Amino acid sequence: MKERYKKYTIEIPEEMSIPFAGIVESPKPNGEQPLMLTGGWRIYRPVVDSEKCVMCKSCVLACPDATVLLVDGGNKIGFNLDYCKGCGLCTWACPVNAIDRVPELDFEDGVPFQDALFLLPHVEALYADD
Amino acid sequence: MIEITVWATGVIQDKEGRDVCLVLTEAAFNEGKFTQAFDNYVDLPDRINVQVRKYARISESQIENVFEYENHRPNIIGVCEATIMKGINVCKGIQKNGFLVINTTKDPEELLKYVPEKERKRLKAVGTIDALGIAPEQLIDYSGSEGAEDVSAIGGGLGAAMAGAIAAISGVVKKESVLGAASNRTAAKRGYDEVKIKQL
Numbered sequence: 001m002k003e004r005y006k007k008y009t010i011e012i013p014e015e016m017s018i019p020f021a022g023i024v025e026s027p028k029p030n031g032e033q034p035l036m037l038t039g040g041w042r043i044y045r046p047v048v049d050s051e052k053c054v055m056c057k058s059c060v061l062a063c064p065d066a067t068v069l070l071v072d073g074g075n076k077i078g079f080n081l082d083y084c085k086g087c088g089l090c091t092w093a094c095p096v097n098a099i100d101r102v103p104e105l106d107f108e109d110g111v112p113f114q115d116a117l118f119l120l121p122h123v124e125a126l127y128a129d130d
Numbered sequence: 131m132i133e134i135t136v137w138a139t140g141v142i143q144d145k146e147g148r149d150v151c152l153v154l155t156e157a158a159f160n161e162g163k164f165t166q167a168f169d170n171y172v173d174l175p176d177r178i179n180v181q182v183r184k185y186a187r188i189s190e191s192q193i194e195n196v197f198e199y200e201n202h203r204p205n206i207i208g209v210c211e212a213t214i215m216k217g218i219n220v221c222k223g224i225q226k227n228g229f230l231v232i233n234t235t236k237d238p239e240e241l242l243k244y245v246p247e248k249e250r251k252r253l254k255a256v257g258t259i260d261a262l263g264i265a266p267e268q269l270i271d272y273s274g275s276e277g278a279e280d281v282s283a284i285g286g287g288l289g290a291a292m293a294g295a296i297a298a299i300s301g302v303v304k305k306e307s308v309l310g311a312a313s314n315r316t317a318a319k320r321g322y323d324e325v326k327i328k329q330l
Contacts, residue, residue, distance in 0.1 A: 040217020041179045043139075085179065104213050105236070111217045113244075117173045117181060126202050127223060 014074070024066045027083045035119075037112045038065075042086035044101040045110070048077045052098035062093035081110045131189035132302050135204040136292075137220050139211045140180040145271035147210055149289025151186035153318070154296060156284065157307035158188045166193055172200065175275040181214050182275070188302060206300050208292055209233065210261070215241055221249035228252055229300045231325070233261040233292060238328050250330075257299040259325045261291035265317045285312030294321030 027033065048059075059077060060068045068090055071078035091099045104111070116123070134154065138147030148169060155165035169175065170183040185201045187193055203223050209215060212234040221230065230253055232241055238256045245253075262268065265288040273281075285293065290312040297308045298321075305322055312318040 040181060040214070041139075042217075043179070043211070043213045104216065105240075113217060113219070115219050116222055117218065123202075 026066045026069055026080045037082055037114060038085050039082045039111050040114065042081075042084055042104055042111065044086045044088065045081070045104050045107065046079055046084070046086070046088075046090055047100045047102050048079075049098045049100070050076060052096050053077060054096055054098075056095065058093045058095060059090035059099060062089045064089065082112050131187060131193060132206065132300075133201040133204045134186040134188070134206045134208070134296070134302075135201050136184045136186075136208040137210065137214050138182050138184065139214070140178045140182055141176065141272070142178065142270060143210050143268065144175065144182065144275050145269050146287055146289040146292075147182060147184040148275075149269075149284050149287070150208055150210070150292045150296070151184045153285040153290060153293035153308060153312045154303060155186050155188065156311035157293075157297070157303040160307050160310065161303060164189045164191065164193050166196075168199060169275045170200065171275075181218055204228070206296055206302065207231070208296055210288065210292060212236070212241055215244045219246060219249070221245050221253070224249055224252050226252050227254040229255055229257070229296075231257040231259065231292065231295050231299060233288065234258050235260050235263070238326075253330050255299055255327050255329050257295055257325045257327045259291060259295040259321055261288035261295070261317075261321065264288070264291040264320045264324070265314065283313035285318065286314050287317070290314045290317040291321030294318040294323075295325040298322045298325050299327055 065083055065085060067080035067084040069078045069080055088101055091101050134151065136147045136150045138144065151167045155167040158165050166187040168185055170185065175182040203225050205225050206229045207221055207224060209220055209232045212232055214220060234241060238258050242250065242256060267287055269287040293312060294308055297303050297305065309315050309318050
């Protein structure tokens with residue numbers, strides 16, 4: 001049986017073997033898309049408590065922006081803070097309540113700072129003599 | 131001519147940001163000045179929680195700039211959600227002796243550290259006001275920010291408190307005009323009285 005189905009299967013690496021077919025790479029921080037950084041939209045930041053976390057990866061599945069990452073060799077949960085919008089779906093999805101929503105102003109940094117939202121060339125020319 | 135820019139978050143604070151501009155221009159119109167008030171269309175404002183701008187212009191004489199839908203060199207800047215200042219330069223293009231009003235319960239120094247040096251030197255005064263604590267709620271209006279018509283009253287929530295604070299710190303309109311233009315008079319009055327101004 002297994003040989004018959006072998007040509008339809010895909011090899012999945014260990015840290016990405018989750019039950020559904022949703023494997024999307026996280027957006028790359030620092031500079032692949034400077035015009036579309038969404039970290040500044042965030043008002044509450046997710047913070048994970050590693051003691052309570054059981055690594056079920058429900059938060060990785062629930063995130064609509066693919067910003068929940070597996071770090072430290074696949075043993076801990078981290079967040080891509082350049083793109084997380086603070087929607088709270090990972091907090092809702094966690095079965096052991098290991099994720100908290102903390103106000104963003106409690107932290108010093110972690111948000112990509114932009115000069116303007118869409119700094120197009122004709123707008124930049126207006127500020128050239130500043 | 132005085133140009134005002136108000137920053138708010140996407141769909142949730144869209145009506146409140148618009149209210150700040152509308153209360154100030156309604157008050158100025160009742161005093162006999164020429165006014166314009168409009169939303170920002172360029173930055174795709176109909177996404178929830180994106181940073182959004184609303185604009186107003188107040189002048190003693192006829193305003194000739196009717197084709198430009200942005201205020202590139204504002205005099206007064208209002209911020210309806212303090213967390214926005216961490217990710218974007220809200221004071222970009224501000225003119226000399228400009229004013230900044232923020233809706234927050236924190237110290238102004240904690241938020242001024244996110245403003246770059248060049249813009250900080252041009253600020254004359256910073257005002258902080260707890261607008262969300264003064265108004266009972268934050269009104270939401272799902273009609274969208276492009277081509278919307280305000281069918282409910284203006285100045286019903288935290289927008290009235292912010293407009294009162296802007297009038298107090300800069301003196302662009304008188305107190306009686308703001309109280310007459312906002313539908314929530316208590317919030318506008320408390321916003322005018324309770325703003326904490328820090329001179330720079």
